[in-house]
Amino acid sequence: MNIGRASKLSDLTVKTVRYYANIELVKPKQSNFTGYREYSEEDVLKLRFVGKARKFNFSIEECRELLSLYENENRSSKEVKKITLEKICEIDKKLKELKDLRNELSYLANNCHGDDRPNCPILDAFSQK
Amino acid sequence: MNIGRASKLSDLTVKTVRYYANIELVKPKQSNFTGYREYSEEDVLKLRFVGKARKFNFSIEECRELLSLYENENRSSKEVKKITLEKICEIDKKLKELKDLRNELSYLANNCHGDDRPNCPILDAFSQK
DNA sequence: GTAAACCTTGCTTAAAGGGGAAGGTAAAGA
């Protein structure tokens, strides 16, 4: 399929998909007839996977590492599993931090009466320290 | 306190803290004697809060909005509460996506035997689609 | 009194794309 379709299926912009091809993160075949990039189903899966990881601040290089879990057939599965577990730890850390942030906002919202009075616990909680 | 201490307390780099002052996101007083920035305890709280939000891809402008929840005393608490609840929704969405990503990796790791054979479900799951 | 540690502004660079120009290609309708 062409880049436009791959872009839609992976929920990334065409620009982003092209960028990933240029930096050889997800590099499709390229017709040397028309010059069009030709994406496979597998390419789309990789794009989707990268898209998800990027949403959580995994850098492009980290995404490259995550993708290598799938791509490098010569790697022992032991090593693949090790790296995967490490990434899961990182994600768990992110999850905890995100929950904390949510709790912080949630606490403020729950203690705010929400009427029209200008004084509000959301403001107070902050200025009190 | 000076920027170095504020940086340590907020767990941001000096560069970042200075940048936030320049774009007027968290703007401390500045001595017109030495030119040094003078951070208050409240400034540090704001910095920490921004740091947390930035970790989850809230843009600088969104952080500015989040901070305004605290700062703008003229805003009705109704509006403050509304915006806060919206941000909580956004965070909940991020949480779900992050959990999905974790599950995806976790599934792969759990189904990987982890010995030294080069074939591994982590690889298979991907290439099979 | 000077060296180390900390501060300032200003300039450049990086990562991860977005915008848009100039031009080739492909599919669909008149």
Add this chain to the structure above:
DNA sequence: TCTTTACCTTCCCCTTTAAGCAAGGTTTAC
């Protein structure tokens, strides 16, 4: 068949969010 419309290409510059570094002022510490 011709043309319009929708895609595709490369190339170049712009943006955001800082990090790095230089040149120089300040404060602390021995």
